[in-house]
């Protein structure tokens with residue numbers, strides 16, 4: 001199955017050993033709120049910790065709109081053991097002229113440091129090169145959030161450099177570290193997930 005730029009954000013179900021990646025549904029709002037209300041999870045992302053279930057419902061509605069309009073969207077990350085949605089991973093932006101995209105992700109605090117986001121990101125990189133015409137996948141993290149950089153490294157992404165005060169996040173300009181992986185560097189079947 002190959003998706004051209006016209007239907008790339010339809011996001012089919014994909015899986016890894018421990019995770020199911022699928023479209024976000026309105027019934028996921030409670031699970032999303034459970035981890036998105038944690039300021040630790042929101043510290044280095046561009047959204048604020050949620051303060052009500054309504055905000056999680058709004059997010060689910062926003063995702064439904066993105067799927068419908070074929071705009072950059074995210075998978076929900078479902079823990080196969082519990083059946084609960086424990087995070088999201090997906091496309092933050094898409095540059096049609098240059099066939100490149102930026103990925104972003106977040107995970108429930110109680111699931112950190114178990115290799116789960118590495119598993120999810122490897123699968124999404126594999127899917128993106130296998131099923132779309134994307135040539136370059138980027139991801140960026142605040143320099144104060146090295147765990148995210150470690151995830152990118154473990155997935156074969158290369159560090160390109162620091163972009164000084166690139167983002168304004170929660171009242172401060174922050175330095176970010178940019179990573180990428182190119183189609184020419186990706187070997188089908190090389191990422192184990």
Ligand SMILES: CC(C)(COP(=O)(O)OP(=O)(O)OC[C@H]1O[C@@H](n2cnc3c(N)ncnc32)[C@H](O)[C@@H]1OP(=O)(O)O)[C@@H](O)C(=O)NCCC(=O)NCCS
Pocket residue numbers: 040041042044045105106107108111112113114115116117118119140141142145146147148150151
């Ligand atoms: C960043 C995040 C996605 C990582 O997910 P995760 O499932 O815990 O990541 P993994 O377990 O696959 O890998 C984490 C790696 O970072 C390392 N790490 C953890 N804390 C670290 C720190 N303070 N400094 C350096 N490395 C750190 C871990 O040891 C591990 O590396 P290792 O396998 O070599 O030991 C998760 O912490 C998260 O969702 N944070 C909140 C949202 C967020 O920051 N998203 C990214 C925005 S760019």
